[in-house]
Amino acid sequence: MYSSRYAINELVDMYNELHGASTFDQQALGNLLDRAAREKHNFGTGRALPPRTLPMNSQLASSVVGDIGRTLLDLDVELRRTISFISDGSTRPLRDRNAVEFLSARQTSSTDIFLLLSRVFYEVLTSRPLDFLVTFSWFWEHRLNQTRSRPAQDTKSHINVLNVIGENARASLNSGQPVVITISIATGGSTDIVFDAGRPD
DSSP: OOOGGGTHHHHHHHHHHSTTGGGOOHHHHHHHHHHHHHTTOOTTSSSOOOTTOEEEEEEESOOOHHHHHHHHHHHHHHHHHHHHHHHHSOOSOOSOGGGEEEEEEEESSSEEEEEEEOHHHHHHHTTOHHHHHHHHHHHHHHOSSOBTTBOOOOGGGHHHHHHHHHHHHHHHHHHTOOOEEEEEEOTTSOEEEEEEOOOOO
């Protein structure tokens, strides 16, 4: 089930060390994701989101078309790889390329792009959102197909990333506010992945 090619054993070991991971109410966190998608915002579409789908916010520091294009391709592949691994232990990306769709975009201090995650993501993200985000962060940082905008990170340093995600998830649960998964990518490729209560107007 585990692939040394993606250092999955290291991911599992680190996740098991994540302080208090077993005490998280993942279902409650999933409900906060669903509330953000249903309650107040249309994420630039002018309409309600389709049932059993969730938005994801990508904040890109670069406005260069090539950087945006490569990053969106990376996101598509790693999101589909994550859902495949969570579902059946495979590191092969989900074959359904329609599982991640472009939703909307706007230019602020960053290039904000919203993606629509399909029903296959909805089931996992509303029941195991922390598992999903931890796994996605691992594939995102350690994938083999590297680009200038996202260099590889040392697997040993990833425990700090997991701890930040865990602290962020706990803070989100304590606030009880609807949240959206947000991935913020700096021009040098460094990335923050969080449950974010800051939603668009």
